[in-house]
Amino acid sequence: MRPARALIDLAALRHNYRLARELGGRKALAVVKADAYGHGAVRCAQALESEADGFAVACIEEALELREAGIRAPILLLEGFFEADELALIDAHDLWCVVQAEWQIDAIERARPSKPFTLWLKLDSGMHRLGLAAADYRASLQRLQAMPQVREVVAMTHFARADELDCTRTDEQRALFHQVCDELHLPASLSNSPALLGWPSAQGEWARPGLMLYGATPFAGPHPVADRLQPVMTVSSKVIGVRELAAGEPIGYGARFITRRPSRIGVVAMGYADGYPQFAPNGTPVSIDGRPGELVGRVSMDMLTVDLTDHPAAGLGSEVELWGRQVSVSELALHSESSAYQLLCGLKRVPRSYVGE
Numbered sequence: 001m002r003p004a005r006a007l008i009d010l011a012a013l014r015h016n017y018r019l020a021r022e023l024g025g026r027k028a029l030a031v032v033k034a035d036a037y038g039h040g041a042v043r044c045a046q047a048l049e050s051e052a053d054g055f056a057v058a059c060i061e062e063a064l065e066l067r068e069a070g071i072r073a074p075i076l077l078l079e080g081f082f083e084a085d086e087l088a089l090i091d092a093h094d095l096w097c098v099v100q101a102e103w104q105i106d107a108i109e110r111a112r113p114s115k116p117f118t119l120w121l122k123l124d125s126g127m128h129r130l131g132l133a134a135a136d137y138r139a140s141l142q143r144l145q146a147m148p149q150v151r152e153v154v155a156m157t158h159f160a161r162a163d164e165l166d167c168t169r170t171d172e173q174r175a176l177f178h179q180v181c182d183e184l185h186l187p188a189s190l191s192n193s194p195a196l197l198g199w200p201s202a203q204g205e206w207a208r209p210g211l212m213l214y215g216a217t218p219f220a221g222p223h224p225v226a227d228r229l230q231p232v233m234t235v236s237s238k239v240i241g242v243r244e245l246a247a248g249e250p251i252g253y254g255a256r257f258i259t260r261r262p263s264r265i266g267v268v269a270m271g272y273a274d275g276y277p278q279f280a281p282n283g284t285p286v287s288i289d290g291r292p293g294e295l296v297g298r299v300s301m302d303m304l305t306v307d308l309t310d311h312p313a314a315g316l317g318s319e320v321e322l323w324g325r326q327v328s329v330s331e332l333a334l335h336s337e338s339s340a341y342q343l344l345c346g347l348k349r350v351p352r353s354y355v356g357e
Contacts (some may be wrong), residue, residue: 003238004270004350006323008039010047011356016213016302019228020062023196024207029076029189032066032208033058038275038347039214040231042069043354049073056208060086061097067093079130080104087111090336098122100130105140108149118153120189121142123180125157125173151229154206155186162202163218170195174202194218196294197225216340217330234324235276235342241267242308242315252297253303257282262280264308268320271302275321275347277336284335288327291317324344 020028030052036044045055045066053076056235057063059082061073076096081087084107091098091113100107100122108117118272122132122139132140144150161169177190188204193200193212198219211218215231243265249258251265259265272278276299284295288311295307308314323329329340 002269003240004274005346006038006096006350007234007236007354008352008354009230009232009234009356010043010354012215012232013044013047013356015230016052016215016232017052017209018195020193020207020209020212023200023225024191026203026205026207026266027053028209029054029056029074030209030213031078032058033062033078033210035062037211037214037341037344039252039344040352040354041065042048042071043352044213045069045071045073047357053206054096056210060089060143063095064089064093074118074172080085081107084110087113087117090117091115096120098130099140099144099328100132102132102136102140105143108144109147111149113149114148118152119150120154120156121186123155123157123177125176125180126169127158127160129158131157135178137180138184138208139277141186152188153186155181155184155204156189156206159190159195159199159202161191162192163200163220165219165223166197170199170202174199175273196224211341211344214344215343216328218340220334231323231325231328233329234321234345235270235347235350236319236321236324237265237268237270239306239308239314239316239318239320240269240303243267253300254298257305261309264306265296265309266306266314266318266320268304268306269302270320270322271300273301275343276304277338277343280332280336285327285331287321288314290326292326293314293320304348307322322355328330 030048032041035041056076072201080098096118100119122131152159159170161167163302189206190202190204191207215229217226245263249259278299286293323332333340
């Protein structure tokens with residue numbers, strides 16, 4: 001069997017959720033959209049269900065997967081519904097739903113659910129992606145509150161630049177949210193992962209931790225709170241071939257790396273088809289049998305190459321960690337001009353196994 005694999009530490013996942021609860025101070029929806037950022041939504045939700053206040057997913061398909069697996073906790077649809085007929089499924093499966101447009105309010109008014117909906121009314125405070133304009137928010141809320149189809153409304157917004165700790169945009173968005181919503185006396189949800197970690201003033205009754213649950217920092221450098229996170233996913237493979245090369249020999253496609261000395265080069269069963277960044281540069285950190293090592297040469301579809309010259313004990317079968325506890329996914333993202341979000345969500349063709357259940 002091909003040795004590439006991803007080990008998912010569910011105890012670390014629970015640790016990170018507890019940190020999110022500690023920072024948010026009240027309730028937290030664990031965001032498990034995109035298959036829990038590549039970690040396996042069902043297994044992650046099962047690991048958190050005994051203590052999570054609920055879950056958040058992108059769409060109804062993701063919510064139904066959790067319900068079919070027996071997850072009974074609240075599940076919020078972060079993108080809301082795309083067609084009015086989805087309201088019947090939202091009702092049948094007792095889902096919570098984001099509302100971000102007038103047409104959705106019209107559809108809710110026409111619906112005849114078996115029980116009233118719990119809705120999260122989204123304010124566009126400056127992200128300019130989804131959400132109601134500040135000028136329309138109060139009237140939309142009053143419409144929903146007057147409907148027998150609605151049980152509760154939570155006010156929410158989403159920060160665009162909370163991962164930039166020296167940027168004023170988060171304070172501007174927070175100020176607009178409070179200007180619009182403070183007099184409405186609604187439970188509120190403002191904080192995504194970077195806001196929870198870096199903006200303690202931007203809190204509400206409900207937090208929405210996503211990336212931080214999986215142990216990756218949203219920040220470009222060290223941060224005293226983010227440094228408390230524990231990595232959940234460790235991606236590794238093994239050396240499947242060794243080449244002894246003289247100085248001046250090219251390696252791989254495009255001869256991007258040429259040996260500067262007599263070298264031992266290890267070929268590892270991992271490539272960009274697995275989700276490793278294709279254009280990670282020479283010198284990108286890896287761990288070889290638990291010791292720091294480096295990528296050399298261009299990453300191929302199924303293989304990559306590492307320098308074993310300073311690892312005399314390493315050879316066929318040696319363990320190579322691509323990211324995890326020894327090489328953080330955020331560090332890899334910085335070297336490869338990618339992001340931790342993309343790397344985690346983009347993992348594929350690599351079997352997952354779980355510990356810490």
